[in-house]
Amino acid sequence: MDANAVATPVNNTEKFTITKDMIVAEIIQRDQNTIPLLMNAGMHCITCPASLGETLEEAAMVHGLDADDLCDMLNEYESGSEE
Numbered sequence: 001m002d003a004n005a006v007a008t009p010v011n012n013t014e015k016f017t018i019t020k021d022m023i024v025a026e027i028i029q030r031d032q033n034t035i036p037l038l039m040n041a042g043m044h045c046i047t048c049p050a051s052l053g054e055t056l057e058e059a060a061m062v063h064g065l066d067a068d069d070l071c072d073m074l075n076e077y078e079s080g081s082e083e
Helices: 024-030 034-041 056-062 067-080
Strands: none
Touching: 024 034, 024 056, 034 067, 056 067
């Protein structure tokens, strides 16, 4: 995703696996329901321009979060979410 692009939400009912190397904006674009999960985990700047180009691992590091734990939490949600 271009760092200057704006993430446009996609109404995607297809489940997907989140990895540490995914861009935060891509995760949010694919499932906006991840926004409150990320915010509750301590990632309060998900709408900042940096999220358009940061991987989940980079963002986790900046916020003092464990990227593996964050991935596990998001994937647990994705595997059980109903659209």
